[in-house]
Amino acid sequence: MIAENSTQAFQWTYNENDQEFALHGSLRPQKAEELSNCISALDQSVSNVSGKFYVNVRRLVRMNNVAFHAIACKILDLVRGRSDLDVHVTTSSVVGWATRKFAVLETMSDKITVSEYDSEFYPGQSFVEDSEFIHVLRTQTKLTWKHEKDLLRQHGLKPGMQVADICCGIGDFAVLLQKEFSPDRLVALDHSKSSLDYARQVAADFGIKGIDYVFGDAADMLLEDNQFDFVTCRHSLQVFDRPELILKELFRICKPGGRIYVTNEKNSHCLGEPRGESIQWTYNEVAKLWHHFDMDIEIGPKSRRLLIEGGFEDVTIGSFMVTSTDGDPQGFADIIASWKNLFAGKMASERGDDAAFVERFAKGFDDHIFAALHPKGYAGWPIWVASGRKPL
């Protein structure tokens, strides 16, 4: 359902399967009666529920006290009037006021719990937030930048544009963008506070000014509509279980006529010689491993379809290969070594892989490193680049 006037719009949805009532948008009514349809829907939703009832306010960006009073008192009425019912409120860390405000409900009844929860949007986040991974992320950016510097121009990035780098990670790509393209405005958003802390520190240490590093959920950003000429989102659709939600947001914040630029991998196409067969086997297994964690490391060539289905026009796609012959074979080998540590280490362990599998799995990475450093060898890591224009 949608309720809307000139400045405020909010929605509510009920997912019967999850016993979850969700509120989205901006909720600043003048009178509680303006919420009567929403409260009725809440009443109706909960009428057939026993046990735990979830109220999800993760995507509720604004809420005044009139709305809070109406919703909070209804929740209190529910738990006080129904002995068979508990209520759990889920808030978002992205919306600064929400957790603090709703947390007071816990003080009113022990049948109400409140928690801040965003991580389910990002199945891979706990893996890439590992501080050991920062070095490899920097090396990856260094090696891909050699290709992307020119590709970005071909895909329409020009100096003086309003640019957003969504899922900016540790922010090193944004620094390179700032130096190379001098955007008029550069917003770099990520969902990892530790990565943003690192990004801000690096920018300060390097004397880089003009990058606005912001905390946010790429699937539901606080950024306003139609703001940016060029929006980048690199290696991120693949770590997200619902990439279409991110694309929808990228579309929203992009100006009509502006472009979205995404890069993604197809890890099973990583290659190397000698020992190509072992390498091939391992990277096929990488794809299965990521799939286990609801991530699609094979998304690269699917980017064109995703952009077209996301409403973009003039969609172009291509690929480039980061290789051991680009001038930094040791850097390439370092990347593979970190993949080995992560994929054949923490991730394989969490999946419950047995020792024999892990040994063979790890060997493929070792063989890829061997190929990268072999004087007559060759190792490659393919990346797909796609961009599309938001219709005017």
Add this chain to the structure above:
Amino acid sequence: MLQMDLDIGDFCSNWAHCDLLSAYLARMVSHNRLDSLLFSNLYSSALNELLETVFRVHGKSGKLECSVRRQGGLDRIELVFPADEDTFRVYSEAIDKLSGKDAEKLYLEALFTEDEPDASLGLLELGVDYGARLAIDRAGDGRMCLVAELTLEDENE
């Protein structure tokens, strides 16, 4: 410093003005913060509660002035608006509640009252939940001045 002047009657002609003004000013003052999006969202929420309070409780006619300024990590919002004695008393009582030891208890009572929420709930929230320092004073022309000083970003975070 940013300042906006408008007639109180014009401001109160549409409830949405609170949302529009708070969102606009929050966007204007959110640059050069640790996190502009988080700051803007919080600032908008705080300012909106102040504006909604003034929307509900003000004198009959005159000018509303809204000025905002920043000093380091401290943001100051100043609202000057028409106020007769009854109006001034509402704000004065809210400030008194905040200066007492049981401010948090009074805030929770106001937040979960079974009646319509009191017009001063927004001020209590700012004082208790946002840690704002609130002050009022009489201004000329039958108006009063409401000042809120807020620290919305923890530089150590």
